Amino acid sequence: MNIRDLIYLRAIARHGHFGKAAESCNVSQPTLSVQLQKLEADLGVTLIERTKRSAMLTPIGDRVLGLADDALGAVDAIRSITAEASDPFSGQFRFGSIPTISPFLVPDVLRALGGSFPRLQLVFRENITERLTEDLLNGDLDAAILATQPETPRLMAIPLYDEPLLVIYPIGHDLGALDHLDVSDLPLDQMILLSEGHCFRDQAVDLCRLKSRTTLAETSVTSLETIISLVVAGQGISIVPALAQSSGWLDRPNLGVKSLQNANATRQLNLTFRKTSPRRALLKAVAEQMHAVLN
Amino acid sequence: MNIRDLIYLRAIARHGHFGKAAESCNVSQPTLSVQLQKLEADLGVTLIERTKRSAMLTPIGDRVLGLADDALGAVDAIRSITAEASDPFSGQFRFGSIPTISPFLVPDVLRALGGSFPRLQLVFRENITERLTEDLLNGDLDAAILATQPETPRLMAIPLYDEPLLVIYPIGHDLGALDHLDVSDLPLDQMILLSEGHCFRDQAVDLCRLKSRTTLAETSVTSLETIISLVVAGQGISIVPALAQSSGWLDRPNLGVKSLQNANATRQLNLTFRKTSPRRALLKAVAEQMHAVLN
């Protein structure tokens, strides 16, 4: 059986005439004649009763036609939705980012993407790198803004922004007296960090361990907001991404902010997605939009 | 697009693997690879995201698959109902007969057909010849038991029974005294006939006019039952088909019954159907059953 055969059947039933049906299908009359015979032979029943006067459906032919209409309807629906979706800048775009990026970035990014890609239906999801990576790999996510390089060759990343890391401390802290700040100057025992699982914690740890093996303070929390509050309250110092400052999160009384001189005191934000993703054009355009927002 | 393509898509989606999907479809892997590419090119979208690890559906691919399942379900249903219907002795059998036959014949015929063709769903309809013929021609009826020969070459008839015509009269009527009755003996002015439109009226008229042009009595009614009652009540005489007697309808006190000697005092019952009907085998078998019931 063939979709074409069902179309032919429908045409013959509608016109009650092989010749006119053939014309409506843009084929010759013998074609329809032969194809319908094959369909009938295939199914083992007579679908059309031929008269010199009219070609009319048999009862079973009528039931088959009803089902054929169902099938053809589904096929039309396939053509219809794929025609819409053939625009690469339409449909759902499901992306995520990590908690140390989303609060500073997502409002602007959503606004920018919504403006540039009006036919795109944006779905955003926040999670830690590990979970976002899983979702990327199993296809539940189209892209993610991450601060780490992909660990599997199945993912690839487009760089978005080299983000400096800043030290924050309570006003009156010794750090306030230093002109040029280096990682080695930081009192690691006063450091407040995010809890395990946040890549930003790992990055802070890596950065500090470069210069010192002193154990870090045990205090660990689950959001930058809490960390800032703790520092403001004089409970310790911390490292935060520069976007927090440009977003105004660090404009708090009693909070000192200093940049680090170390060359590697940055994290690289990137747009990560499956290397095999069929939406490369869209991803590239999205990355450009994000780059524009960030730089 | 092609039904096969949708089957391939479904197989690839189910197995997540071109090779296994190909095996399940009994084709080679390159076949699936190429056919899916063609389908994607045809629709203008990527349906499957290929990885060395797994072939997974894109979001649009998933929606297409859902519709493909609908289409394939309808196709399966077509195969299913046609497989059942390929038995020529199954499905609906819609037949009719005229009012001067049905009361004597239909109960026995329904019983006989029901016993011989248990998978046949019998639908019976009573009407006058003209309406039954219309229904036959437009396909609303598979066959009809008629007492007239088809007037159009599009219909054909299998003879079932040569039914004698009988004269009925009230006991005490002059006719009771005659040994051998001929049409010419009948007092036409006392004749009670069915109303216009009933073929049996026309046949009675034809039969009588052969011998006489005397006008017939104006009394005309719409059922044999009423005619018999009128004759019993002494209102006149009439002609009835022999089946009425074998069915016991004429076993009434005060009713005399005599056969006619004329050679043409019969009507021929036949099974009429479209010459183009695809159910010739069934019709032949049905006619044989009816013949057996009648003879």
Place this chain on the structure above:
DNA sequence: GAATATTCATAGGTCAGGCCTATCATAATG
């Protein structure tokens, strides 16, 4: 009722396209 028209079926030939085997490129695995 013979001639003409209409309609579906058949025949033969052409060509696209679906399928195969063989092979390649790339990625996962040990």
Place this chain on the structure above:
DNA sequence: CATTATGATAGGCCTGACCTATGAATATTC
């Protein structure tokens, strides 16, 4: 780094869908 697994590509074969030309049977017309 070698091996295995997987999907893509190439080239050739062959089915089958399509066309034109024609036939057979029925309708219509004069």
